[in-house]
Amino acid sequence: MPHRAAATASSSDTAGASLASLELDSAAMEHYVQVRIFKIIVIGDSNVGKTCLTFRFCGGTFPDKTEATIGVDFKEKTVDIEGEKIKVQVWDTAGQERFRKSMVEHYYRNVHAVVFVYDVTKMTSFINLKMWIQECNGHAVSPLVPRVLVGNKCDLRGQIQVPSSLALKFADAHNMLLFETSAKDPKESQNVESIFMSLACRLKAQKSLLYRDLEKQPGKVQKLEFPQDANSKTSCPC
Numbered sequence: 001m002p003h004r005a006a007a008t009a010s011s012s013d014t015a016g017a018s019l020a021s022l023e024l025d026s027a028a029m030e031h032y033v034q035v036r037i038f039k040i041i042v043i044g045d046s047n048v049g050k051t052c053l054t055f056r057f058c059g060g061t062f063p064d065k066t067e068a069t070i071g072v073d074f075k076e077k078t079v080d081i082e083g084e085k086i087k088v089q090v091w092d093t094a095g096q097e098r099f100r101k102s103m104v105e106h107y108y109r110n111v112h113a114v115v116f117v118y119d120v121t122k123m124t125s126f127i128n129l130k131m132w133i134q135e136c137n138g139h140a141v142s143p144l145v146p147r148v149l150v151g152n153k154c155d156l157r158g159q160i161q162v163p164s165s166l167a168l169k170f171a172d173a174h175n176m177l178l179f180e181t182s183a184k185d186p187k188e189s190q191n192v193e194s195i196f197m198s199l200a201c202r203l204k205a206q207k208s209l210l211y212r213d214l215e216k217q218p219g220k221v222q223k224l225e226f227p228q229d230a231n232s233k234t235s236c237p238c
């Protein structure tokens with residue numbers, strides 16, 4: 001602890017100076033201990049609840065009022081996975097074409113995971129998922145980048161248009177996990193948490209494997225990028 005070292009540095013000037021430098025070094029090390037950042041993008045039609053889901057995960061609440069996202073909103077949450085602190089950086093994207101077109105390249109650059117969202121009370125938002133997946137594939141996002149499907153607004157029970165069976169079939173066909181949930185219903189908050197945590201767990205596991213692969217080929221460390229070049233498929237350890 002740097003503060004404790006500084007408090008005992010009174011016996012001589014030299015000792016004081018070296019302890020002060022130790023304190024500085026420790027502080028610098030503490031500052032530079034790397035926290036891994038996982039970039040997760042949230043994609044889907046306008047009004048499906050991307051901003052509300054992001055809010056629920058990062059802030060723990062449902063926003064009273066939202067406006068259409070322009071470009072992108074960033075939110076971060078630091079999570080603990082098996083003792084490692086990981087920063088989950090959520091990119092809440094705009095669903096409206098006019099608010100997103102200049103940003104699309106940025107959304108997909110170095111993305112680690114993708115959350116596709118539809119509104120369970122709006123069939124068109126489910127049908128449009130094909131288009132969102134095409135856009136994602138069109139930006140050279142590796143098939144190894146984990147993707148999940150989220151049906152939001154499940155609290156609106158009487159208005160459901162997209163049956164779970166249909167969504168499940170679609171999710172299976174695209175190799176995605178399906179979460180049906182509600183950003184609004186506080187009882188669902190654990191489920192919203194699971195969406196992002198399941199991705200973070202998978203990413204952590206993937207990266208651990210990558211490190212192991214790299215140890216076997218030390219010369220290639222600099223050239224590989226995560227996760228586009230990862231060559232091992234893994235499952236969530238949680």
Ligand SMILES: Nc1nc2c(ncn2[C@@H]2O[C@H](COP(=O)(O)OP(=O)(O)OP(=O)(O)O)[C@@H](O)[C@H]2O)c(=O)[nH]1
Binds near residue numbers: 045046049094155
């Ligand atoms: N009933 C209900 N309403 C929700 C839920 N999630 C979001 N909404 C409402 O749906 C509307 C749109 O939510 P947003 O989160 O702003 O939608 P968005 O997908 O971010 O829209 P864009 O930013 O335009 O792409 C708002 O009126 C929210 O209050 C939910 O789980 N249940």
Ligand SMILES: [Mg+2]
Binds near residue numbers: 050051052068069095
């Ligand atoms: Mg939004």
